[in-house]
Amino acid sequence: MSPLEVGIAMFAAIALLLLARVPVGVAMLLAGGAGYAAISGLWPLLNTLKTLPFSRFSSYTLSVIPLFLLMGEFATKGGMNAALFRAARAWFGHWRGGLAVATIGGCAAFGAICGSSLATAATMSQVAGPEMRRAGYSPALATGTLAAGGTLGILIPPSVILVIYAIYTEQSIGNLFIAAVIPGLLATAGYMLVVNLYARLAPDAAPPSPRLPLATRFAESREVWPAASVFLLVVLGIYAGWFSPTEGAAVGAAAVGLLAVLVGGMRGRQFVESLLATAETTALMFLILLGAELFSAALALSRLPAFVSSWVVSLGLAPVTVLAIMLVLYLVLGCAMESLAMVLLTLPVFVPVMLALDFGLSHAQVLVWFGILVLVAVEVGMISPPFGLNLFVINALSKDVPITETWRGVLGFCASDVVRLVLLVAFPGLSLWLPGLS
């Protein structure tokens, strides 16, 4: 087999292994390892494996991931979800569809201290779910809102997917975080608009709550300030270069941990629970990262990425058409696949293609812009029926709601996601202006 054929066979092998229910990271290790051995030989592979796992695990740059995950777990176990939801409810509760709007607001705020979509969805559903059901909200709207709101966890920085994208493409994590701010706010506003329209069309689905006096609203928001300061300190600090991303994540985790102990009443049991939850998520991410490392190394040896990018350029399609095809592919794949694995499997091919196309932007601009687009496209996949992961998590947490109701409730949010994606493609400035790249 020629190296190029090996590269193609690796993708075929991954597809087969995934269908055979092999864990994603192991499938990547198997296909990547086989490809590596086929091109370079068995001994070079065995030699690489001597140092590859431990050097991946003990990378200062990648340490940012477990630290951000720890920060998110401290925020969850420290009851910050409840405080943030209460504050959002005080401000938005009397709006049309107020509790659902407050859920979106609470998710956005929680997303600012948590970098994972499922964790945000699951955490917020504990506080907002029962509240919406008690107030007589329709199960479709309640579960759809929670599933969509959860995606704000990865859209709004800090975001684990964005960190990994930044490391992979050698872009500044701070730049990508800042670039995600406007798209994240757009997402929040878009979701709130969807709730508003939903409540207009079906007033019974979202009964209004009473308006609160201003003094009560401020009183209810008291507990938000610590979380907000931590977010500003971490994200601005990383962007401004006060500290490295790893240092920022450590400072953030320590601050949120301290808040959880002092304000949220975190004690020994919750502390151990947050360690175990961090352990589980960190381990599953690093198995995928390890697999992706070997897979992309073998792929680079096969020269398939270079071949594909020169082939795409030779087609002479408009760059935007190629970009649109890649994003649609993400939307389709995202319906069935775990987001991190999907991103890591596709980047080795897609990034060279993006850099080879002429968008009239510099390399740094293209990479930051594409990172935001990938992030949004991936996040749509998490809530698109029928297979979106968030839908299943929220549905599993709301026992008596049939999954079809959740599918129905989330459609409007999916539509707003697609509109936003088109906007972000049409106006790169939305992503590039804030980090000063436009």
Place this chain on the structure above:
Amino acid sequence: MGGPEAAGVGLLDRAARALAIAGGVLLVAAMAVTVASVGRAAFGRAILGDTELVELLVGVAIAWFMPWCQARRAHVRLEVFTARAPEPVRRALDRAAGLMVALVVALLAWRLIQGGLDAHERGRQTMFLELPLWWGYAAAAIGMVLWTMIALAQSVARLDPAPSTPRP
């Protein structure tokens, strides 16, 4: 988790939980070292080599997290296409997949131990603190060996009919 599985699996699961908590403590230690070094740098007294300590701590922590994730069967799989497949087909696939996981993990553990022996033999050290690198490898090997044992136990154990819940 638990259920009617062999007592040996229960013991392995408890060991994995303990090791994951220990790894969590290492992660918190890495966090503290980093925060301290930020604090010192703010006063113009940066310490050399703090990143090396963080790397070692986090590297060992992650290796110690792996058995727990395996014990919880939390590693991400694609289940949607086979969710409706007949029970015997799914069981056969899971059995084969379990064996593949065990083999891959065993290979990784073997190579990591070999890598640690190499590091010991050549006296490889970190740059500033001159910490012997094989310490990290040796500690990480504990996690890799337990991970292998759990993967092997799972691949031969009676299959748990309860589907695992997806995680991020």
